[in-house]
Amino acid sequence: MTETDPQTDLAARRNRARTALAAAFPHTIPILAGFVFLGITCGIYAGSLGLPWWMPTLMSIVIFAGSAEFVVASQLAGAFDPLTTFAVVLIINARHLFYGLSMLERFRGLGRKRPYLIFGMCDETFSINYATEPPAGVDRGWFMLWVTLLNHLYWIVGCTLGGVFGAVVATSIEGVSFAMTALFVVIFLDQWEKDAQHLSACTGVLAAAAALAIFGADNFMIPAMVLILIAVTLLRGRIERAYGTAGASRS
Amino acid sequence: MTTTQMLITVFAAGAATVLTRAIAFIAFPPGRETPRCISYLGHALPGAVFGLLVVYCLKDVDPLAGSHGIPEAAGILLAGGLYLWRHSMLLSIFASTALYMVLVNFVF
Numbered sequence A: 001m002t003e004t005d006p007q008t009d010l011a012a013r014r015n016r017a018r019t020a021l022a023a024a025f026p027h028t029i030p031i032l033a034g035f036v037f038l039g040i041t042c043g044i045y046a047g048s049l050g051l052p053w054w055m056p057t058l059m060s061i062v063i064f065a066g067s068a069e070f071v072v073a074s075q076l077a078g079a080f081d082p083l084t085t086f087a088v089v090l091i092i093n094a095r096h097l098f099y100g101l102s103m104l105e106r107f108r109g110l111g112r113k114r115p116y117l118i119f120g121m122c123d124e125t126f127s128i129n130y131a132t133e134p135p136a137g138v139d140r141g142w143f144m145l146w147v148t149l150l151n152h153l154y155w156i157v158g159c160t161l162g163g164v165f166g167a168v169v170a171t172s173i174e175g176v177s178f179a180m181t182a183l184f185v186v187i188f189l190d191q192w193e194k195d196a197q198h199l200s201a202c203t204g205v206l207a208a209a210a211a212l213a214i215f216g217a218d219n220f221m222i223p224a225m226v227l228i229l230i231a232v233t234l235l236r237g238r239i240e241r242a243y244g245t246a247g248a249s250r251s
Numbered sequence B: 001m002t003t004t005q006m007l008i009t010v011f012a013a014g015a016a017t018v019l020t021r022a023i024a025f026i027a028f029p030p031g032r033e034t035p036r037c038i039s040y041l042g043h044a045l046p047g048a049v050f051g052l053l054v055v056y057c058l059k060d061v062d063p064l065a066g067s068h069g070i071p072e073a074a075g076i077l078l079a080g081g082l083y084l085w086r087h088s089m090l091l092s093i094f095a096s097t098a099l100y101m102v103l104v105n106f107v108f
Helices: A006-048 A055-062 A066-076 A082-092 A096-103 A113-119 A123-131 A140-168 A178-194 A199-215 A221-234 A236-247 B003-027 B036-057 B070-086 B089-107
Strands: none
Touching (some): A006 A055, A006 A066, A006 A123, A006 A140, A006 A178, A055 A066, A055 A140, A055 B003, A066 A082, A066 A178, A066 B003, A082 A221, A082 B003, A082 B036, A096 A113, A096 B036, A113 A140, A113 B003, A123 A140, A178 A199, A178 B036, A178 B070, A178 B089, A199 A236, A199 B036, A221 A236, A221 B036, A236 B036
């Protein structure tokens, strides 16, 4: 394509963006329902801990990682300890490193869109952007940007609704906080079903239980994470054998 | 926690998240081999981490006092059973939280 004058260029860019939005939106519909409901749950949970109504909104904008936000909410209700929060979120989201590895090539050459695409790469956004080939004629950068942005917006809307509702109602209802336990039980089982080996899952539960028994409820997270890293490293031979040749790469 | 402390905590969590998502682009540019121990941890850690988080949720449960952890156990059994049966995350969360709320508010 040759250089065009600025006005047609802008119109073309707008057109590209619009086509990509139309192509991207249908792929995000299943996420719309899931994120709004889970966001509401997360917001209500935060409210039940007595956090301000805007906290779920802020977390949904700044953190944008579902399971981590539940844990951060529970820590916001406790003593000020940002280093533990940092470490815990790091390990909860450690899997995103591998999303990054899978997207290295695909995010290349996307210029100003790239930082936001990387920032917004939560599980669901990654799965769509990784697995979906945009239709012919649709700009890939814009397509991925819309997927990321739409999912982010669904999450913000859900968390805000839950936060407002939670701050008004949920503080007075006991038991809402169980939603976080249920969420992690479900993710744990989902991971269990997908995993070729269960040694690491058992290690996680046992190491955490041991750390909890030794260090007590307020201080066990960091020791538990260290124990898990040590145990998983020591068991590497057995765990890798269970993965077989798949140990090298899943993608 | 003061509002400032809350903001610091939230931004620390945001920074940790960004780090996990961006590090591949900084440390392992295309063409460079990912260290084997890193890709091993990527496979082995998630199962362990979610096990840890389940324990984290139960850290304040005392089996020897109060309701003896019975509402928690019932909720987990329902959440897990429903999930294995229907594979719906939201159904599991809502049903088990409802059960738990009924138990702690009306039974125990």
